[in-house]
Amino acid sequence: MDKQNSCLCPLPWIGLEIRADGSRSFCCIANFNFAKEIKSGANGELGSIKQALLKNIKHEACSSCWKLEASGISSRRNKLNSILGDKYKKIEFNITDTFEPTFLDIKVGNGCNQKCLICGPESSSLWFNEYKYFDPSLPLKRNFNLTKHKELLAESIQKAEEIHIAGGEPFLFELELSEFLELSVKSGKSRKQTLLITSNGSIYPAHLIEKVFPHFENVKIHLSADGIGEQFDYQRFPGKWAIFLENYKKLQNTAFFDGICITLSCLNIFYLAEYLSFWDSLSEQKVFINYLFEPAFLSIEKLPKQLIDRVVRHLVQQEFKNMSFNFLISEILQFLDNAENHEKTEVDELVNFLDKHDKYRDLKYETHFPEFASLLKNTWHEKTP
Ligand code: SF4
Structure with a gap:
């Protein structure tokens, strides 16, 4: 086929x-x-x-x-x-009435030590109080994790060939994760399984690295960094760039590190070339880009035309040693060129969102992202009489 x-x-x-x-x-x-x-x-x-x-x-x-x-x-x-x-x-595409999953994608829990602005309480327990502060009637659960579903996991892992794991922050669940993965190690299945784990880089999982991962055919760790320096700290509050960088360097010396993930949103798109330059200067080989679509006011496809033009002008100023980074920029430019909603600005929602959460967190978007904050506010003032 x-x-x-x-x-x-x-x-x-x-x-x-x-x-x-x-x-x-x-x-x-x-x-x-x-x-x-x-x-x-x-x-x-x-x-x-x-x-x-x-x-x-x-x-x-x-x-x-x-x-x-x-x-x-x-x-x-x-x-x-x-x-x-x-x-x-091996997939028998013509058979449509059975379901035998071999590709397992597990979210271990919403326990997290960061509350990224692009995330929410379903994936980060740290968001709970902030959500409740703004809307006490929201039906939210503070903490949940997969320990309640041990049987389902035990059955699923024995059939899996590819296992992707994310959180919350999966390495906060290092003990539970080790117990779960050891089921596969004990049965010998791990020798033919690929693991892909996405982490926020706040924890170095020494036990998994030394005792568990070596038993798998292939292990890839991706670290999420939607910014660098103080822009990292702002977006992944109360995460700390210094800790991330320290763990990144340690993980790079293992056989399991596979690359950096950047989720693109209105918050960081203007600065993407600076982020890629930084990773280029460290000779990082792999950066993966994820596109955020929800909530719509954070999605780059909803930026008004005049802001897209400024973003594009800023992005094209940089050339990278790593050719794949040049390719990433060209893909993003193509995406912005095709964005459907140039005229429908969501800027007011974005500005209100930032003001509201900045006040709660005692932070200021404009302090850390001065150039784009000023473009954003100018567009908002043009639009708001
Ligand atoms: S959303 Fe995309 S990746 Fe997911 S099943 Fe559909 S086509 Fe596949």
Whole structure:
């Protein structure tokens, strides 16, 4: 089956995302939830999604991928199609009424020691009080983690070939994670499993690195850094850049570090070239870009045209030693060029959001991002009589 020239994606056939509250999907960015019985999804809505993809129809459950691909950006689907290699060849796409997941995506819990502005209480327990302060009626759970779903995890890990793990901050759960991964080590399955773990870089997981990861076929650790220096500290409050950098350097000396992840939002897009220059100066080989779409007022596709023009002018000023960074910038420029909502400004919502949370946190966006804050406020004043 030709995966490049079709809408095919492996995840509706082999993906299982298990979230910390026990809810499940086949993909973390698909608009889909399994009902209580996973198997029931194989014939129902999941079956129709598979049928649609087989017929080359862009099912709306996967709109996050179609949106990026329409702008010429490599989507999660494109990336998976290329990284799964031989594992991809084993998938029986023509069989649409069974569901045997081998690609496990686990969110270990919402326990986190940072409350990034692009995140929320479902993925960070630290957000709880701040959300409640602004809206005490919100039905939120303070803490949840996967220890309640041990049986489901134990069963799923034995069938998995690829295991992706995120949080909250997964290394805050180092003990639970070790116990869970050791199930696979004991059964010998780990020798044929790939692990990908995304961390905020605040913790160095010594036990996992020394005792557990060496038993897996392949382990990749990605560190999320949406900025550098004081812009990191602001966006990932109360995370500390100095601690991140120290752990980054330690992890780089292991066999398991695989790259830096930057989630692009209105907060940091103007400074992306500076961030890439920094990683270039350290000869970092891999930087991955994620695009934020929700909430809409933080998404770069919603920036008004005059701000996009300023961002573009700033981004094109830099050339990098690492050619893949030049490619990343060209992809982003293409995405901004295709952004649909140039005229519909969401700037007022963004400015109000920053003011509100800055007051609560006793911080100031304009202190750390002076150039873009001034462009933002000028656009807001032009618009607000
Ligand atoms: S949203 Fe994208 S990656 Fe997820 S299942 Fe759909 S096509 Fe695949």
